[in-house]
Amino acid sequence: MEKVENIKKSNHLTGLFSNKKAVYTVGTILLSGLGIALPRIFHMLAGSTAGAIFLPMHICVLIAALTFGTISSSIVAGSSIVFSYLLTGMPVLARLPYMLIELVIYAVLLSILNKKFNSYVSLITTIVLGRILYAGTLFITVNILGFSSYGISVMESVKIGIPGIILQLLVVPIIAKLINKGLEND
Numbered sequence: 631m632e633k634v635e636n637i638k639k640s641n642h643l644t645g646l647f648s649n650k651k652a653v654y655t656v657g658t659i660l661l662s663g664l665g666i667a668l669p670r671i672f673h674m675l676a677g678s679t680a681g682a683i684f685l686p687m688h689i690c691v692l693i694a695a696l697t698f699g700t701i702s703s704s705i706v707a708g709s710s711i712v713f714s715y716l717l718t719g720m721p722v723l724a725r726l727p728y729m730l731i732e733l734v735i736y737a738v739l740l741s742i743l744n745k746k747f748n749s750y751v752s753l754i755t756t757i758v759l760g761r762i763l764y765a766g767t768l769f770i771t772v773n774i775l776g777f778s779s780y781g782i783s784v785m786e787s788v789k790i791g792i793p794g795i796i797l798q799l800l801v802v803p804i805i806a807k808l809i810n811k812g813l814e815n816d
Contacts, residue, residue, distance in 0.1 A: 653813060658694065658702040665690035665710025670718060681720070682787065685794030687711070691733045692756075692798060695740035696749055696806035697813070703737035724778070731767050736760045749803040757795055761788060 668686035676684065687710050694703035711730045714720055721729050739760055743752035765784040771777045788795075 654698055654702060657698055657809075658705050661690045661694045661698075661702075661706045662709040662713070665706055666714045666717060669714060669720065673720075679790075682790050683793050684797055685791050687714070687729075688733065688736060688794065689798060689802060691737050692740055692753065692802045693806050693809070695737050695756075696744055696752075696802065697809045700738055700741035703741055704734050707733035707737045728768065728771075732760070732764045735763050735767070739763075749806060750799070753799060753802060757798070 665687050668690060669681050672680035672684050672686045681687070690710060691703050691707045694706040708730060711721070711726060711733060715723065715726050736756055740752055740756040743755050746752075747755070761784055768779065768784060772779045
């Protein structure tokens with residue numbers, strides 16, 4: 631009788647995780663955790679400037695946008711930034727709101743564009759439009775609202791982040807495709 635109960639429990643768990651909401655929730659949580667861990671790993675392996683160069687937090691947000699959509703990727707953006715700051719002190723507090731805005735812009739743009747175009751076209755368009763929108767946001771917050779830029783320059787971040795942009799173009803669509811394929815098979 632005990633074996634029958636264990637089988638029923640096992641089937642219940644399998645059924646629970648085949649539920650789309652559960653997969654969506656677990657995927658969002660995992661990508662949020664990875665959004666906190668990846669920058670730490672990059673910093674340990676490549677030094678303190680690795681985040682600005684390789685943009686590891688962006689990777690998780692972009693994968694979430696291609697696999698789970700706007701809400702998930704926005705949650706990944708917000709939770710990764712906030713919890714990374716709380717746990718590691720990075721990004722620095724002055725930079726945190728700007729990074730949050732930047733990542734949410736990417737999350738929303740890529741989620742919307744991916745409904746109309748393939749992942750590569752969507753990603754390239756998001757990277758370009760995202761930087762333009764981010765530059766506009768930075769302009770408004772600094773020049774109209776009077777906030778400090780804290781030394782943030784969109785053009786400088788693009789130049790420094792070229793390796794990260796290349797990394798995004800190489801790995802994000804492939805990882806998202808593998809995840810989506812895995813989700814379809816379940």
